[in-house]
Amino acid sequence: MNNNYARGGGGRYPPGIGRGGGGGNYYGNPNPNFQQQKNYQQQQYAQRNPVHHQQFQQQQQWLRRNPVENDSSVVDEVEKTIRSEATDPSSQDWKAQLRLPPADTRYRTEDVTATKGNEFEDYFLKRELLMGIYEKGFERPSPIQEESIPIALTGSDILARAKNGTGKTAAFCIPALEKIDQDSNVIQVVILVPTRELALQTSQVCKELGKHLKIQVMVTTGGTSLKDDIMRLYQPVHLLVGTPGRILDLSKKGICVLKDCAMLVMDEADKLLSPEFQPSVEQLIHFMPTNRQILMFSATFPVTVKDFKDRYLQKPYVINLMDELTLKGITQFYAFVEERQKLDNRGRGTWKMAIVGWKVLPYVTRFF
Ligand SMILES: Nc1ncnc2c1ncn2[C@@H]1O[C@H](COP(=O)(O)OP(=O)(O)OP(=O)(O)O)[C@@H](O)[C@H]1O
Known part of the structure; x- marks a missing residue:
């Protein structure tokens, strides 16, 4: 079992923090210590996000300089705005409309709990993507997600090493979904995986996280009908998940066009760089633009991975969350x-x- 979000009984967050805790939730908080806790969270946020905190402080200063008159027409106006926001899906009230799964109270090991305390909202993701993340039951990013998501969003190449079951899939799916322009009907992201089973799982995660987005996800792997894949590629595809051989085959035929593909993800990169796959992966990269971003995720860093990194990644950000191979559990x-x-x-x-x-x-x- 490699799911570190599922071990025994107990809660992930201390009481008062998060949905699974004692009283605190996303939608208002009966806890009298909430303001104190909120101030503390704001301080933490300010340390992590100096630019946005500055904007927030400027807003507060502006409000102090321009206090809203206590005049009934202004109050009316404010009430109207609040009421209309409550019925508008694009308003701040969007969290109240989420269909959250039951709280996951299973015990988590340090592999997923030792976080910096970031929130998904700290990354300024699209509202629809945040909705998908919360509706999948993710409350906060895991350590590998905290490390990878903000860096991937800046466009940097990444070589990341983390244990299985610590949330690697979402660590690359979230930035991939965020970066896709759904109005542009071209393949913008390719996620390479070594097996058909992993391709199906990964595309499922993309579909679930992106369920409020209009992003078209396609899976293509060897051992399935090439003709069906060709037909499917005549329809819009934004994100392609698959195994190297089949994607290379389709690219060589000119059916799969990767000239606008700005991001390549390699999951289980150590396996993708085995003699079986490496030649296809290298040929495939040449169908992509030279300024493409590459995110490599691997449980081990053999020489092949280092060698590939040196040849294809530009100033990669290296993340290593594996001081030891064994899971804490x-x-x-x-x-x-x-x-x-x-x-x-x-x-x-x-x-x-x-x-x-x-x-x-x-x-x-x-x-x-
Ligand atoms: N931020 C999060 N909060 C709660 N659960 C999460 C979070 N991120 C991932 N999970 C869940 O944790 C489980 C393991 O995640 P995932 O399969 O992405 O890990 P992985 O590192 O890719 O594992 P593997 O290498 O074995 O594929 C999944 O059930 C996933 O839905």
């Missing part, structure tokens, strides 16, 4: 045993134990 033990206690290679290996959550699981128990 798993602890491994080794036991030294006498030769006669050792299990032979007929399936009777040395015994090990793993702790998953609070449980100790011995997973080889057969002895001589």
Whole structure:
């Protein structure tokens, strides 16, 4: 199991913060400490976002210099505005209209909880994208998302390493969806993955996060009908998810046009740079504009990844959230045993134990 958002029981956030906490939520807060908490959050936000905080302070100064008269016509006007905003889907009240899934109270390991405290709204994403993110049940970005999203939005190349199940998929899907211009009917993002199963999963995540956007997502992988893919490419496609061989094939035929593709994502980059895929990946890059952005995500950084980075990425931002390979929820033990206690290679290996959550699981128990 590699989902670090799903282990045992307990909450992700301390009480009073976030939807899963004790009383605090997105839509108003009965907690008397809310103002204090809000001030603290504003201070934190100011430290993280000096430019926007300055704009906020300027607005406040302007309001102090130009206090709104306590005259009934002004009050009327304000009330009207508030009332019309409540019925307007583009108003500030949009959060009240979200269809949120039930709160996820499952325990999370440090792999996903050790965040800087950013909010998705800190990234100034499109309203429709934020709606998709919250409706998918994501409350705040995970560490890999906090590192990758703002950098990817600036257009920089990224080489990122993070453990499985820590939210890598959304770490590249969110900036990809944000950057796509839905009025331009060309392929703007390609997400390369090594398997058909991963392509289907990734496109599903893109569709869910982008469900309020008008972004057309297509999946194309080997082992399926080439003719169907050709027919589909005659319709608008903004985001293409697939395996290298099939996308290269379609590009060589001139059916898949990548000259406007400004972003290439390589998920499981270590696998994509295995001898099986690397030649196709390299040929594919030549169908894209020279100033394309490349985001590489990989659980390991073998020489092939470093070599590729040196040749194709421009001043990449390197993110490494893996001080160790093992997820925090798993602890491994080794036991030294006498030769006669050792299990032979007929399936009777040395015994090990793993702790998953609070449980100790011995997973080889057969002895001589
Ligand atoms: N910010 C978030 N808040 C809550 N849940 C999240 C968040 N980001 C991702 N998740 C959920 O965590 C789970 C693991 O995420 P995901 O599959 O993207 O991880 P991954 O690092 O891509 O894993 P893998 O490498 O195994 O594919 C998924 O169920 C996903 O919906």
